Structure formats: structure tokens, C-alpha cells
Amino acid sequence: MDSSKLSRIVREEFIDEYGSIICNDIQKEVFGKSYNLWDPQEFEAFEEAGGHDDKCPSVTGNAAKWTAKVLLDEGIEPTL
Template sequence: MEKKTVEKIAKKAYDLGFSFEKEYRGCAQCAIAALQDALEVRNPETDAIFKAATGMAGGGARQIDGNCGAYAGGTMMIGYHVGRERDNFADPEQIRMENFRLVKKLHQRFIDEFGTVTCSEIHTRTMGRPFYIEDPDEFQKFENAGAHTDKCTRVVALAAKWSTEILAEEGYLDK
């Protein structure tokens, strides 16, 4: 795929991720939806991935102590493109190792940008401290810190962009 085409798709993924997180919330689902639309892979399979990601928001059920939902969403969509199939559970071709290689690239981009893939630590890096968003007062402080203005919105946007770039760099968008 041509570099200009990849850049255009990656920008679309970024823009969609940002706007979906701003409007709808749910970082994992917003990253997945951005990738579905930017990569034009919305179908019953990816809609099932979207649905399955519901509880991954805010580090898992908004508890903030797990992986960033945007990271999880990007990981899941990389898996959609290159992942072990249930009908090939034994995986003699070692497809899962190829998946791990790609997801490690996404992981590294998170580390390079945020120093972590953990929700609460990303809060600290982007907003100065973690916010327990289940608590209404903390949620308001989270919002006031810019969570859905330019902080979590940017994290989701980057996850969608990076996932697109990784899939393109590895030739999976040509297939």
C-alpha cells in the first residue's frame, strides 16, 4: 500500500478515534469503531469484537487498574487481521506468534509515548494523577482535567492510528 494512502487511512483512524471517544466514551470500543470505519472492515465479526469490548473501558469496568482500553481495542483489531482461529486452535503455523510480534509494536508505541499501557498510569502521565472514575466527584475532576477534551480522546486516536500503521507496515492492509 502506498505511503500516502496509509497516511490518509491512519489520519482517518486518528480523527475517528478522537471524535468517537469525545462523543460516545468507552475507549476500547471507540478505538475498535475507528479501526472498523477507517479500515472499512465493519462486518458481523468486527461488530462482535466491538460488543465484546464493552467492559474494557477505563482499564476494565472503569476500575482504572487494568490495561488502557484503547490499547486493548487496538490489540483486538490487530488480532482480527492476524490471529489464531478457533478452528486452528493447535496453531501449528504459529500465527499467534506473528500476532504477538505485531502487538509488541503497539505496546512499544504506548511505552514510547506514555511510559505504560496501564489506564491509571496513563491518567497520571496525561492529567497529573489517576482518577477513580466510578466515583461521581472523581469523574467530574477527570472531565475537568480534559479527559474527553484532549487527553483520553488523544490516547484513543493514537491507538487507532498506530494500529493502522502497524498493520500497513506489515502488509496486512494489502490482503
């Protein structure tokens, strides 16, 4: 399977879980609203809501998990 098909599988996982692949949309799903991270007050609110404590790490962890599953399902083993 080529990389575009593999990435499409991960994309579909994002859509199934969060309704979108777009950060602002994912923020709305996870936080109930999106934040303008360029605005210092909104960035502070984002942090206070757990942005970098558990919310975003959970999203990126899911992305890593889905990617690893796709690669392993295709027999693509990691090399160190």
C-alpha cells in the same frame, strides 16, 4: 509476522509515549494524576480536566494510528 509480535510493537509505542500500557499510569502521565472514575466527584474532575474532550481521545487516537501503521507496514490492507 504473527499478531502477538504486531501487538508488541503497539505496546512498545504506548510505553515510549506514556511509560506504561495501564490506564491509571497513562492518566498520571497525561493529567499529572490518576482518577477513580467510579467515584462521581473524581469522574467530574476528570471530565473538567478534559478527560473525554481531548485527553483520552488523543490517547486512543494514538493507539489507532500506531495500530494502523503496524498493519500497513506488514502489508495488511483494510477491507470495507
